[in-house]
Amino acid sequence: MGKEQTEFNRLSAVSAKTNAILNIILLGYALVCILPLVLVISVSLTDESTLALYGYRFFPKKFSIYAYEFIFSTGSQVVSAYGITILVTVLGTILSILIMALYAYPISRRDFKYKNFFTFFLIFTMLFNGGMVSTYLIGVNVLKLKDSIWGLIFPYLMNAFWVIILRTFFKTNIPDSLIEAARIDGAGEFTIFFRIVMPLALPGLATIALFATLQYWNDWFLAALYINDPKLVPLPYLLYQVQTSMQYLLQNSSNIGGMSGDILSKMPSEAARMAMVVIGVGPIVLTFPFFQKYLVKGLTVGAIKG
Amino acid sequence: MKGKEILSPSRTSPAWWREIKKNRAMFLMLLPGVLVLLLYNYLPMFGIIIAFKNFMFYDGNFFTSLFKSEWIGLRNFEFLFKTPDAFVITRNTLLYNLVFITSCTIVSLAFAIMLNEIRSRKLSRFYQGSMFLPYFLSWIVASYLLYSFISPDKGFINMTILKSLGKQPIAWYSEPKYWPYIIVLINGWKWIGNNCIIYLASIIGIDQEFYEAARIDGASRWQQVIHITLPQITPVIIVMFLIFVGRIFNSDLGLFYQVPRNAGMLYPVTQTIDVYVFNSLMRMGDIGMSSAAALYQSVVGFITIVAANYAVRKIDPDSAIF
Numbered sequence: 001m002g003k004e005q006t007e008f009n010r011l012s013a014v015s016a017k018t019n020a021i022l023n024i025i026l027l028g029y030a031l032v033c034i035l036p037l038v039l040v041i042s043v044s045l046t047d048e049s050t051l052a053l054y055g056y057r058f059f060p061k062k063f064s065i066y067a068y069e070f071i072f073s074t075g076s077q078v079v080s081a082y083g084i085t086i087l088v089t090v091l092g093t094i095l096s097i098l099i100m101a102l103y104a105y106p107i108s109r110r111d112f113k114y115k116n117f118f119t120f121f122l123i124f125t126m127l128f129n130g131g132m133v134s135t136y137l138i139g140v141n142v143l144k145l146k147d148s149i150w151g152l153i154f155p156y157l158m159n160a161f162w163v164i165i166l167r168t169f170f171k172t173n174i175p176d177s178l179i180e181a182a183r184i185d186g187a188g189e190f191t192i193f194f195r196i197v198m199p200l201a202l203p204g205l206a207t208i209a210l211f212a213t214l215q216y217w218n219d220w221f222l223a224a225l226y227i228n229d230p231k232l233v234p235l236p237y238l239l240y241q242v243q244t245s246m247q248y249l250l251q252n253s254s255n256i257g258g259m260s261g262d263i264l265s266k267m268p269s270e271a272a273r274m275a276m277v278v279i280g281v282g283p284i285v286l287t288f289p290f291f292q293k294y295l296v297k298g299l300t301v302g303a304i305k306g
Numbered sequence: 307m308k309g310k311e312i313l314s315p316s317r318t319s320p321a322w323w324r325e326i327k328k329n330r331a332m333f334l335m336l337l338p339g340v341l342v343l344l345l346y347n348y349l350p351m352f353g354i355i356i357a358f359k360n361f362m363f364y365d366g367n368f369f370t371s372l373f374k375s376e377w378i379g380l381r382n383f384e385f386l387f388k389t390p391d392a393f394v395i396t397r398n399t400l401l402y403n404l405v406f407i408t409s410c411t412i413v414s415l416a417f418a419i420m421l422n423e424i425r426s427r428k429l430s431r432f433y434q435g436s437m438f439l440p441y442f443l444s445w446i447v448a449s450y451l452l453y454s455f456i457s458p459d460k461g462f463i464n465m466t467i468l469k470s471l472g473k474q475p476i477a478w479y480s481e482p483k484y485w486p487y488i489i490v491l492i493n494g495w496k497w498i499g500n501n502c503i504i505y506l507a508s509i510i511g512i513d514q515e516f517y518e519a520a521r522i523d524g525a526s527r528w529q530q531v532i533h534i535t536l537p538q539i540t541p542v543i544i545v546m547f548l549i550f551v552g553r554i555f556n557s558d559l560g561l562f563y564q565v566p567r568n569a570g571m572l573y574p575v576t577q578t579i580d581v582y583v584f585n586s587l588m589r590m591g592d593i594g595m596s597s598a599a600a601l602y603q604s605v606v607g608f609i610t611i612v613a614a615n616y617a618v619r620k621i622d623p624d625s626a627i628f
Contacts, residue, residue, distance in 0.1 A: 012517070014423050014527050022420045023429065029417065030436035033499065036451035037439075039462060043454060055465025056454045103339030106332040113329065118336055123628045125343055128608045130350025131600025132583050133357075133593060138350050141368035158342045164627065189331030218444030221559060224588065236446045243449075243567060270460065277450045284442050292435060 037281070044068070044275040048268035067271035071279070074267075077249045078276060080231060081238040084152075085280075088234060089216040092153040096212050097205060099157050104166035105193055110176065119167075126160045136225055151226030152234060156215055162208045169204030170197065210291045217284065235280050242273055354604070357382055357597040382598035391582060395599070399578040402486075402562075403554045406493055411547060414498050418505035419531055434506070437499030445560025452492060452565060480571045489576065493561055501546070508542045509535055545618055545625040552614030555607040559584055579603045 014022065039058055043051065047062035054061055071078050103122070107115045129135070135155075145151035174197055182192050198205070223237035230248075233241070241248040246269045326333060359375040386392050417437065421430050440448070455462045456478040464475035478484060516534045525533065557578035566576040568585070577585075579599060587596040619626040 012521055012527075013425055018423075018527075019425050022424050023426075026417070026420055026424065026429075026433045030433045033436045033439050033495065036454065039454045040451055051460060055460040056457065056462050057466060058462075099338045099342060102335040106335050109332070112332050114332075118340075120628070121340070121343065125347040126627060127611055128351065129347065129604055130353050131597065131604045132580070133587050133597040133600045134353030135346070135350040136587060137356065137368065137593070138353050139346070141366075142349065143345060154342070155346055158339055158346070161627075163339070189335070193335065214442060218447075220444065220446050220564070224584075236444050239446045239450065240564065274450065274454070277447055281443055281447055285439070288439065288442060289435065292438060 037285070040274045040277050044271055044278050046271055048271050051270045064268075064271070067268045067275040070268055070272055071275055074249070077230065077233075077238065078235075078279070081233050081235040082279065084149075084232060085217060085234040085236070088149065088152045088219075089213055092156060092216040093209055093212045095153065096157045096159070097209050100159065100163045100166055100208065101198065101201070101205060102193075103158070104163045105170055105197055107163075108167045108170035108174075109179075122158075122160050122163055125158075139226060145226045147227060147229040147232060149232060152219070152222050152232070153216075155222055156212070156219070159212075162211060166201070166204055166208055169201055173204070174200050214284075235276070239273075239276055239280060242276065246272070354597070354601050356593065357601040361593045361597070382594040383602070386595055386598045386602070391577070392599075394574060395577055395579045395582045398562075398575065399555060399557050399580075402489060402493075402557065402578065403550075405490055406497075407547060407550045407554075409490060410494055410497055410501055411543065411550075413494060414501035415505055415543065417498065417502045418509055419535060421502070421506055422509050422535075423527065423531070434499070434503060437502060439499070440496045441500040443496075445558070445564040448492060448496060448560075449564045449567065452488070453567075456488075479567060479569045482572050482575045485566060485572050485575045489561065489565070492565055493558075496561075504546065505539060505542065508539045512538045541622050541625075544621055548614045548618045548621075552611035553607070554610055555579065555603055557581070 013019075035058075039056060042058050042060055043056045044067055045063055045065060046057070046060035047064040047066070050061040103118075106112050107119045107122070109115060130138075139145045139151065139155070143150075143154070145154060178196060178200075179192055182196055187195070218236060219234070220236040220240050223232075223234050224240070227233055227237065238248065246267055249267075249272075353372070356372065356375075358377060358379060359372065360378045360381075361375045362371065364371045364374050421433060424430055443451075453461070456464070456476075458464060458475060458477050458479065461478070464478075468475055476484075478488075512535065516538070517530055520530050520534060557580045559580045562576050562578045562581045563584060566572045568581075569576075579602075583596045583600045583603070586592040586599070615626055615628060
C-alpha cells in the first residue's frame with residue numbers, strides 16, 4: 001500500500017531532480033527580467049565620475065544620491081513632466097473608463113434593438129483605420145490637439161477591444177432579472193447603470209482601469225505627435241528627449257538664463273538620466289504586486305472570450 | 307398614460323424621432339463613445355484620400371485644402387514602391403512578426419508548463435511576477451534598460467564583460483548584424499511573461515479528472531503533459547496564434563523606433579512600415595509618401611485581420627471578434 005502511494009505521488013508531481021532543473025531555468029529567466037532594472041537603479045546611485053571611468057555596474061563603485069538631488073533642485077522640467085504624466089493618467093483613466101462602460105452597457109443589453117449596429121460600429125475600428133498620417137493631420141488641423149493636454153488624453157478614450165471585454169463582463173455577470181426588477185421598482189436607465197451595473201461590474205472595471213492607467217502612464221507616442229510645448233511634455237517623452245541632449249531639462253526654467261551652460265557642465269547627466277527612469281517606473285514597480293492579480297484576470301478574459 | 311403618449315403631437319413626428327425618444331437613455335449613454343469614435347477613428351478613415359492627392363495647405367482649413375489639392379491617383383504609391391524602402395519595410399515587418407509569433411508561442415508555452423509543474427506554488431508565483439514585470443514598462447524604459455547593457459562607452463557588456471575577457475568593445479548602435487537578435491530577444495523579454503500567464507490560466511483550467519485517470523493508467527508526468535496538457539490547450543494556442551497573424555502587418559513603433567534609438571545605420575534591419583511612416587511624416591514632413599505607406603498598411607492589415615478572424619471563427623466561435 002505504502003509503495004503504491006509513493007508511486008502514485010511520483011505520477012502526480014515531477015521528480016525532485018526535474019523539479020530542481022525547472023526551478024533553475026525559471027529562476028534564471030526571472031533574473032533576466034529583473035536585473036536590468038537593478039542595473040539602472042545602481043547606475044542612478046553612482047557617482048558621475050566613477051561612471052565615466054568604470055561604466056555602468058551592478059554595484060556602485062562610489063555611492064551618491066546627487067543625481068536625485070540635482071533632478072529635484074534644478075530639473076524643474078522633470079517635476080513638471082511628472083505632474084503632466086500624473087494629470088493625464090488620472091484624468092484619462094477616469095474619462096475613458098466612464099465612456100467605455102457607458103458604451104459597453106447598451107450593447108450588452110439583449111433588449112436593446114440597435115445593439116448589433118453599435119457593436120459593429122465599434123468593432124469596425126479594430127479592422128480598419130485611417131493610418132497614422134490621416135489621423136495625425138485630422139488631430140492637428142480639425143481636432144486642434146496640437147500642444148493641448150487633450151492631445152495626450154483624447155486619442156486613447158475608446159479602445160474597442162476593452163469595450164468588448166467590458167460588454168462580455170456585463171453580459172455574464174449582471175442578470176437580466178436584476179435589471180428587470182429595478183425597472184419595475186421605477187428606476188430609470190441611468191439609475192440602473194450607476195447604482196446596479198457599475199458596482200456589480202467593479203472587478204471588470206478595475207481590470208480595464210489598470211490597462212488604461214498603464215497605457216496613459218507609459219505613453220510617449222501621443223506626445224511625439226502632438227506636443228512641442230515643454231510645459232506639456234510627459235515623463236516618458238522627456239526621457240526620449242534627454243537621450244540625445246540633457247539640454248531639454250533646462251528648457252522650462254527661465255530663471256536659469258545665462259547659467260545654463262555652467263549647469264550643463266556640472267550636470268550628472270548619466271546618473272540623472274537613469275534616475276529619471278527610476279522615478280518614472282517607481283510607482284508601477286511599487287504598486288505592481290497589488291494589481292498583478294487583476295491584470296491576470298483581465299488578460300485571461302480578454303484572450304479567451306473576445 | 308401610454309395611450310395619451312400615442313395621441314399626443316408625437317404622432318405627427320417622424321418614425322425615426324420616435325425611435326430615438328423611445329431609446330433615448332441608451333443613445334445618451336452611447337453618445338460620448340460614438341463621438342470619440344467618429345472624430346478619432348471614422349474621420350481619419352475618410353482622410354485616406356490624402357494618399358491619392360498631392361496634399362497642400364491652401365488656407366489652413368483642412369477640408370477645403372483636401373478638396374482643393376490636386377488628384378494624382380496612384381502616383382504616391384508608384385513613388386513608394388519604386389524606392390527600395392518599400393520592399394525592406396515590408397520584409398522587416400513580416401519576417402520579424404513571423405519570428406515573434408513562433409518564438410514567443412514556444413517559449414511562453416514551455417514556461418507555462420514549467421510553472422505548472424514545479425512543486426512550490428510560492429516560487430511559481432514569484433517567477434510569474436518577475437516575468438510579468440517587463441510588460442508593465444514602457445518601450446522608452448526598455449530602451450534605457452537595454453542601453454545600460456550595450457552603451458558603447460559605458461555599457462555593462464562592453465565595460466565589464468568584454469573588458470574582463472580582454473576583447474574589443476563593440477559599437478552596438480552602428481552594427482546592424484546584431485540587431486535582428488536584439489530585437490527578437492527584447493520583444494520576447496517584454497511579451498513572454500504576459501503570454502505565459504494566459505497559457506498558464508488555461509492549463510490551470512483543465513479538468514483534473516483527465517490527470518487522475520491518466521495516473522491510474524500509470525502515465526508519467528511527462529506523458530501527461532504531452533497527451534493531456536498540450537491537446538487540451540491547443541484551441542487557445544491556435545486562437546492566440548491567429549490573433550497574432552491578423553496583426554502581421556503591424557509593428558510596435560516603440561520596439562522598432564525607441565529601442566534602436568532610431569539609429570540611421572540600423573535602418574536596414576530595424577525599419578518597419580510604422581517606423582517608415584512615422585519618420586517620413588514627423589521628420590521629413592513627406593505627406594505623400596507616408597500617407598501612401600500608411601494606407602498600404604491599413605488595407606493589407608484589414609485583409610489579414612478579417613482572414614484571421616474567419617479562421618478563428620471556424621475553430622472557436624466564442625473567440626472570434628466578430
